[in-house]
Amino acid sequence: MNAQRARSEYGAVLQETIISGVPHRDVWVTGVCLVSSGADGAEEHWRRLQGRFGPLVVEHGDTGLLVHPLLPLDFSSEISNPMDRKRMGQLQALGVYTAGRALTSAGLKGRSDFLSRTAVVVGCAGGERDIALDETIFSEASRFSDAALLNQRLSARMRPSTFLSQLPNLLAGNISIQFGVTGGSRTTMGEELAGVNAFKIGYQLTADGTYDLALVGGAFNAERMDLLLLYGFGQYLWQHAYQPVLNRSTRGGGYILGSLAAFLVLEEAEHAISRGVAPWCRVCGLSAHHSRRAEGDIARTLEKAWNELEQLGTAGPAGIISGATGASPSTEEEMDALVALSSLLGQARVWESGSIFGHGMEASFLFNLGLAAVALRHGRIYPSNPEAHAPLDAEMVSRLLVTSVGHLGGEAIALLSTLNS
Amino acid sequence: MESKTFNIVADTITEECGVPREKITPDSHVIDDLGLDSIAFLDTCYALDVKLNIKIPFEQWVSDINAGKSDLKELFKMRNLVAEIDKCVLNERTTRSV
Numbered sequence: 123m124n125a126q127r128a129r130s131e132y133g134a135v136l137q138e139t140i141i142s143g144v145p146h147r148d149v150w151v152t153g154v155c156l157v158s159s160g161a162d163g164a165e166e167h168w169r170r171l172q173g174r175f176g177p178l179v180v181e182h183g184d185t186g187l188l189v190h191p192l193l194p195l196d197f198s199s200e201i202s203n204p205m206d207r208k209r210m211g212q213l214q215a216l217g218v219y220t221a222g223r224a225l226t227s228a229g230l231k232g233r234s235d236f237l238s239r240t241a242v243v244v245g246c247a248g249g250e251r252d253i254a255l256d257e258t259i260f261s262e263a264s265r266f267s268d269a270a271l272l273n274q275r276l277s278a279r280m281r282p283s284t285f286l287s288q289l290p291n292l293l294a295g296n297i298s299i300q301f302g303v304t305g306g307s308r309t310t311m312g313e314e315l316a317g318v319n320a321f322k323i324g325y326q327l328t329a330d331g332t333y334d335l336a337l338v339g340g341a342f343n344a345e346r347m348d349l350l351l352l353y354g355f356g357q358y359l360w361q362h363a364y365q366p367v368l369n370r371s372t373r374g375g376g377y378i379l380g381s382l383a384a385f386l387v388l389e390e391a392e393h394a395i396s397r398g399v400a401p402w403c404r405v406c407g408l409s410a411h412h413s414r415r416a417e418g419d420i421a422r423t424l425e426k427a428w429n430e431l432e433q434l435g436t437a438g439p440a441g442i443i444s445g446a447t448g449a450s451p452s453t454e455e456e457m458d459a460l461v462a463l464s465s466l467l468g469q470a471r472v473w474e475s476g477s478i479f480g481h482g483m484e485a486s487f488l489f490n491l492g493l494a495a496v497a498l499r500h501g502r503i504y505p506s507n508p509e510a511h512a513p514l515d516a517e518m519v520s521r522l523l524v525t526s527v528g529h530l531g532g533e534a535i536a537l538l539s540t541l542n543s
Numbered sequence: 544m545e546s547k548t549f550n551i552v553a554d555t556i557t558e559e560c561g562v563p564r565e566k567i568t569p570d571s572h573v574i575d576d577l578g579l580d581s582i583a584f585l586d587t588c589y590a591l592d593v594k595l596n597i598k599i600p601f602e603q604w605v606s607d608i609n610a611g612k613s614d615l616k617e618l619f620k621m622r623n624l625v626a627e628i629d630k631c632v633l634n635e636r637t638t639r640s641v
Contacts, residue, residue: 204561205583279593282585 149328150401151538152394153228153387155220156492158479159190159380163223168496171504177478179364179378182350187359189344190380190480192216201300209283211250214293216383217341221297224337224385229399234302236397241333242307244294245320245340245484249287251348255279293341305333310484314445314528316340317487318410321536324388325408334393339385342482349379358529360448366477367448368457375450377529380480384489403498403538406521407431410534420452421459423533424525428466436537438468439523441503443490446474447481449529456527470523473504487526487534494522494538501540545569548632549625551594552587559587569622574615597631 154164159178161167182189197215200222201207207215225231259275286292294307310319317340324338353359360376370376394401409427413419442460446453460472475490482489497503503519526534553567560583573579588599607613617623
């Protein structure tokens with residue numbers, strides 16, 4: 123396929139704008155993989171969401187806390203060495219597995235000529251802890267006369283690979299080792315904002331010409347006892363019988379953690395055309411801002427973000443994939459803000475993924491971007507969520523807005539479109 | 544007849560690294576034949592430290608190899624490795640009895 127045919131086939135009009143004097147190249151999504159409690163693979167998510175399937179929610183161990191657990195997976199197809207799988211732990215193995223499949227979907231697997239100049243940008247927290255060791259140290263803690271003993275115990279008794287798997291940037295390192303992706307790598311930490319910043323960095327690196335290709339993604343393991351304790355003690359989790367995220371405010375709100383992983387391949391348009399790869403969608407823009415979360419801040423932040431996207435000449439979306447967590451009051455404030463923005467956004471209706479897949483912190487925004495990319499590949503938004511407040515028709519769409527309003531921060535919106543939008 | 548320590552080391556390599564137990568013989572080289580890399584070997588040493596209540600002098604071994612005092616090919620052969628670990632066990636017992 124030559125470049126001219128590709129332009130014709132995809133109906134693409136290459137966009138190049140200038141932002142603050144810097145050339146801003148057209149960026150396409152050319153590969154996606156999603157993994158969750160509901161499905162393995164981006165297209166499998168699309169297929170399953172066409173029907174009425176209820177969310178998979180279980181009580182975790184004897185905690186009584188609900189989680190959306192990762193569906194059973196065999197990571198060996200992407201990580202063949204059992205030693206590698208073991209040392210990565212569940213979180214990094216999930217991320218590496220998903221990244222490998224995203225590379226396959228973009229036609230990049232094994233292509234060292236491209237992978238040697240592909241950036242890796244990951245939004246990720248530290249890996250799994252050794253819970254048994256933590257418990258042993260806690261049980262001994264009352265006898266410690268010196269705080270330094272705690273570090274001595276940890277360094278003497280922690281398995282070396284467990285120590286390494288707790289370094290978030292080793293996810294990017296493992297992706298590089300497993301698949302030979304040897305461009306620069308960056309890792310962002312910090313809950314929802316980490317996913318937002320990972321996408322922002324990958325998008326900027328591709329748009330400004332630093333890289334033609336960027337592998338961007340993240341992973342989250344909802345079944346970690348330490349995280350359940352952390353967010354449980356913080357009173358952030360939904361601790362009643364399952365309800366969709368928009369139905370939780372009357373009982374104080376809260377989110378249900380969901381195991382998620384998402385990786386997207388971002389590629390400069392001309393580069394994608396020269397490779398003859400079929401794009402999934404275009405990235406029209408991203409805007410992210412810090413919010414102090416004073417009253418009205420979420421609405422002001424989202425309006426400011428949308429105004430910035432509009433200045434890039436973007437048209438309003440036909441649908442909104444919301445990353446609402448279920449936490450209160452941020453979920454209600456986001457929904458109110460989107461209604462208030464309807465004069466700017468048009469009558470785009472909202473579909474929140476968290477009711478089905480749960481909240482995956484660093485991975486959530488990236489996962490929702492992946493869901494949007496699949497929907498745009500098919501030119502349709504997802505059919506009605508039977509649990510959601512607002513049914514959506516399986517209508518044709520060409521633009522989707524993806525929101526992130528984290529449980530404590532991490533406000534962002536991104537607009538994706540079909541190529542002929 | 545393989546020694547008790549050999550069996551503990553071989554079982555640990557199988558548990559930690561997924562190497563088939565039947566593949567591990569006294570002549571196996573842990574890197575060249577069994578495929579352990581540095582992190583896998585560190586994990587194995589950690590597990591042996593816990594099982595045998597010893598402290599394997601891994602850093603000293605690396606230092607000796609780098610200084611040319613030990614031969615990587617020889618030290619990491621199972622029979623020699625087990626002999627070194629037996630020395631650690633003996634030292635630990637001696638230290639405790641003193």
